[in-house]
Amino acid sequence: MTAKNKGNDCGNHGKGRGRLVRTIVGCLLLFLLLVLITILIIWAVLRPTKPRFILQDTTVYGFNTSVPNFLTSNFQVTVSSRNPNDRIGVYYDRLVLYATYRNQQVTLRTSLPPTYQGHNENSVWSPFVYGNSVPIAPDSSVVLKSEQASGSVFMVIKIDGRVRWKVGTFVSGRYRLNVRCPAYITFGSRSNGVSVGENAVKYQLVTRCSVSV
Numbered sequence: 001m002t003a004k005n006k007g008n009d010c011g012n013h014g015k016g017r018g019r020l021v022r023t024i025v026g027c028l029l030l031f032l033l034l035v036l037i038t039i040l041i042i043w044a045v046l047r048p049t050k051p052r053f054i055l056q057d058t059t060v061y062g063f064n065t066s067v068p069n070f071l072t073s074n075f076q077v078t079v080s081s082r083n084p085n086d087r088i089g090v091y092y093d094r095l096v097l098y099a100t101y102r103n104q105q106v107t108l109r110t111s112l113p114p115t116y117q118g119h120n121e122n123s124v125w126s127p128f129v130y131g132n133s134v135p136i137a138p139d140s141s142v143v144l145k146s147e148q149a150s151g152s153v154f155m156v157i158k159i160d161g162r163v164r165w166k167v168g169t170f171v172s173g174r175y176r177l178n179v180r181c182p183a184y185i186t187f188g189s190r191s192n193g194v195s196v197g198e199n200a201v202k203y204q205l206v207t208r209c210s211v212s213v
Contacts, residue, residue, distance in 0.1 A: 039170070048165055051090055051117070052082045053209035055157055055181035056124075059202040063187070065148055067133065069141045071106050073099070074130040077157055079181065079209075081124075083117040088165050090117040093174060095161035099129050099183075101153070102140045107131040112159070116166075129157075148187055157181040163213060181209035 055077065062074040079097070083090045095112035098105055107129040115123050136144060147153045159179035165172040183205060 048088045049084045050211050050213045051163070051177075052084060053159070053179045053181065053211055054080050054082075055183055055205050055207045055209055056080055057202055057204045057206075058157075058183055058185060060185060060187075062130075063148070063153075063185070065141070065145050069136050069138055070133045071101075071136050071141075071144065072132050072134070073107060074128070075099075075185075076126060076128045077183075078124065078126045079157070079159065079179075080122060081117065082122050083120060086119055088167055089119065091115075091164040091166060091171070092117065092123075092177070093162040093164065095159055095177070097125070097127055097129060097157065097159045099131075100156045100158055101136070101144060104137060104140060106134050106136065106155075112161075151187050153185045153187065155183045155185060157183050157209075159209075175213050178212045179209050182207055 057078045059076040060074075061076070062072065064072040077097070077099075081092075092112070092115045094114070096109040097112055098109045099107040108131055110127045110129050112125050112127060117123050144153065158181070159177070161177045162174040163177045164174055
């Protein structure tokens, strides 16, 4: 075989390998596209609905604003969640709960245990949240003292975390979860709540929370 023929054979082999690689890559891309389309169709048919949260009650153990521009608080909240989906489960990952006043965080973040919620199931958490001598903006501190003196303080209980959706054996990636629960904490007469200790009062709220995923 001449050198020219050898060169032609090598060129043909190179072209053949290139076509084979392109064919394999094309098949893989087509397979991935079909899988993605299938997932999207299933997703559209199932129509996942975001979980529903309710702030059921708060139990106030301590709420001290005597030191200017500082807040010391200690209370327990009960939050329930419902998965309204008939065919989709929900994994709750890395949830943290904390309280804010006028968009300022006034307690430490309390971790909630990871939870799986099946179809139409409910979950309930009752964590303690507290903060010792948390700095408050001067203008907010003035308003806070005024609200407490008037008998009612408006706070927002927040839950941040991640959720995953489960459809059959398929589990989605993580999505950011943000829950915002308005809470009117009442002070003064204990007739507005239920005494659960010498210095603790439980207030029934049953407030629906806003949820974004």
